[in-house]
Amino acid sequence: MIKKNILYIHGFNSSPLSDKAQQTKQYFHQNFPEIDFHCPQLVTDPKQVITQLEQLIERLTEQRTSSINNGEQDEYQQQWYLIGSSLGGYFSTYLSQKYNLFAVLINPAVKPYELLADYIGEQVNPYTKEVYQIESKHMADLIMLEQQKIEKNNYLVMVQTGDEVLDYQQAVEKYKNCQLIIQEGGDHSFIDYHTLLPDIALFFNFCH
Numbered sequence: 001m002i003k004k005n006i007l008y009i010h011g012f013n014s015s016p017l018s019d020k021a022q023q024t025k026q027y028f029h030q031n032f033p034e035i036d037f038h039c040p041q042l043v044t045d046p047k048q049v050i051t052q053l054e055q056l057i058e059r060l061t062e063q064r065t066s067s068i069n070n071g072e073q074d075e076y077q078q079q080w081y082l083i084g085s086s087l088g089g090y091f092s093t094y095l096s097q098k099y100n101l102f103a104v105l106i107n108p109a110v111k112p113y114e115l116l117a118d119y120i121g122e123q124v125n126p127y128t129k130e131v132y133q134i135e136s137k138h139m140a141d142l143i144m145l146e147q148q149k150i151e152k153n154n155y156l157v158m159v160q161t162g163d164e165v166l167d168y169q170q171a172v173e174k175y176k177n178c179q180l181i182i183q184e185g186g187d188h189s190f191i192d193y194h195t196l197l198p199d200i201a202l203f204f205n206f207c208h
Contacts, residue, residue, distance in 0.1 A: 002077045004032075004206070005060070007095075008039040009053065011086030011109075012116070015127030016041055020085055020106065020193050027197040032206055042088075044123075044132040046141040049091060057099065081204050086166070086188065087112050094145045096154050104156045104200050106190050107163050110170040113142040153178050156203040158196060160186025179203065 006028060008021050015021070016039040025037050040056060042049050061078040082103035084092030089108025096103040109115065120134050155178035159168040165188040172180060181196065 002079050004035045005078060005080050006035055006037050007053070007057065007080055007082050008037065009082065009084040009088030009091050010039065010042060011088045012112070013123065013125050013127075014085070014088075015125065017127050018085075020190065023194045024083060024197065024200075027194070028201075032201065035206070041128065044125075044130070044134075046091075046138055046145065050094065050145065053091065053095060054098075057095070083200065084108060085190075089171075090142070090145070093147050093150070093155075097147050097150075097152070100152065100154065102154050102156075102204055104158065104203060105171070105175070106158050106193065107160060107166060107168070107188055108157065108171050108175075109166055110174050111146075113139040113146075115166070116142070150175055150178065155179065156181070156200065158190065159183070160188075160190055162186045163188045 006024070008016075008024050010016060010018055010021055021039050025039065028035055028037050038056065040052065043052055057080055080099065080101050082092040082096055082101050083106070084090070084103060085106040085108075087109045089105035090110070090112050092103045092105060093108070095101060116134060117136075117139055120136055122131060123134055124131050155175055157171055157175040157178055158181040159171050160183045161168050162185045168182070172182065181199070185191075
């Protein structure tokens with residue numbers, strides 16, 4: 001038996017309450033109720049984010065495999081699929097490379113350590129109201145997570161050319177050997193994202 005899980009990784013200063021996260025959760029709950037959807041509120045330290053996400057994947061996999069092995073069935077496999085927005089796309093790439101997972105990246109950050117260097121200091125998450133600090137050491141931590149070569153074609157990358165935060169061409173170049181959806185106009189939030197949710201399900205090879 002294969003149990004499928006979606007892990008949605010939100011972006012910088014975002015939340016599971018963001019529009020894209022909620023739209024994704026609703027779509028898969030309505031159309032693929034057998035698939036478990038996970039979207040944790042990320043901590044603010046990049047190294048701790050990776051630890052948080054790795055522990056989620058590994059803990060649930062171990063717990064569920066163990067419970068099934070001791071119960072009804074001997075064979076049970078957890079399969080994870082990643083969806084990452086902006087900085088979440090950067091983290092998704094790291095996890096995809098480590099665990100060999102399929103990942104959908106939405107206006108992904110390619111060099112977040114360059115962008116976030118301008119945000120060093122106090123920040124407030126508009127969703128959670130958490131006050132926290134971005135420090136220079138976080139830029140070094142992000143650099144350590146960078147995946148230089150994308151050799152596995154595990155990615156569907158969705159970008160809009162009107163992204164006012166990130167240079168979409170960086171993502172097109174980095175993931176040039178992967179499946180790309182390039183839409184003219186739009187913005188960093190990825191306008192009309194919900195219309196591409198069936199494409200995401202198709203990329204993951206989900207079927208009824």
